[in-house]
Amino acid sequence: MTLKDKSVLLFDLDGTLVDSVPDLALAVNQTLQQLERDTFDEATIRNWVGNGALCLISRALSASKNIDNTLPEALVTKALSLFLSFYQDCVCVDSALYSGVKETLTALKERGYRLAIITNKPETFIEPILQGLALTNLFELQLGGDSLPERKPHPLPLFTACQQLKVSTEQCVMIGDSKNDILAAKAANIDSIGLSYGYNYDEDLAVHQPNYLFDNFNELLTVLDGVGELA
Template sequence: MKKGNKTVLLFDLDGTLLDSAPDLAAAINEMLISLSLKVFSQEVIRGWVGNGAKTLVERALLHSINNQSENRKFSEAEINNALAIFLTYYQQKLCVESVLYNGVKKTLLALKKQGYRLAIITNKPTIFIAPIIASYNLTDLFELQLGGDSLKERKPHPLPLLHACKVLNVSTDECIMIGDSKNDILAAKAANMQSIGLTYGYNYGEDINTHKPDWCLDTFPELIPLLDKVFS
């Protein structure tokens, strides 16, 4: 069984548990094609992932006209229309090329067996969370799933983390936020919660250490020895 005062592990999804960039990129390019706009490589689109679907769409739209001479701007209606197109394409192909990062499932199962309570806090739209984790047979592992549209605020705002504590009836001291993005670390700091930063995933080309998580790991399986060492 787990030791120490930490009982709940809060995980980001995209870039932390799942490399979803291939399917997100495919849907973004389908959206751009339907709007007769320039498409981009998967590697370029990877750099835009991490702040939710609408921000991803906005970045794609802006980059698609970035090299044009005209000073083009998109209205809110145009952005929302593009977002609807993107979400339709993405919902049709959520888990075609997306893969769990190495060791994620084995590590999650081990943490659950040790007695940790697990939850997902992502900026991804809520509608996609359940079908994605079901595709990888992870559903029974998580007590709570919060998406970017579950509450009135999303990461880096602390509200999702504080809401998770309330729902799970635990204090922030009993939780750790684990993620690959500055949004995860900043949300944890704002909630007065400890955090673990992961160096892989999507952090806009920045070093996750810049945002000073309490611990930093290069691979997901390193979670177990870290938790054993720090909280034993």
């Protein structure tokens, strides 16, 4: 079985294409050190990633996945500014592509698909990561978590991508590793493919019922045959 009449693939970034936790963890801990607060191991921080920079640093300040709503706003604002500055300096040092990502993206491009990035990561960090991991020139569009008034799981980024690429929702597939991706796709009435290996807080992504759920990125090729003359 394949996804028919699709021409545009909307990809999440962190946890889907790239394991960015090593660099995120470094920047988080540098921030906490600057604020004279306890630091955390990479495995702990890994479980806080996936909802954007503000949520990540708020969890770090809370020392928990559950954000402390009593955190002073001034502290959160200062911490976020520090984090973004530190992360800018290490955005693609130890981050790495997941297995099969570059080869599969290249194959999909050759099959005629148009590729786009829709991530909750701040927009300014997208291009440095793509450049650092040699993924430039593959994506027509890049939308970050601060590109629009709303971010995933809100459908606005997906609708905006459709508008900017001049395609219908029926022509698109959302591909990601977390419930934010699947919920955004459902809200936009877009088919979705879930990937089990990313940042989903140990929750079974199958609960959110993506159209397909794969353990390996290259399995995308089994349901995406090609478009146009390549189909």
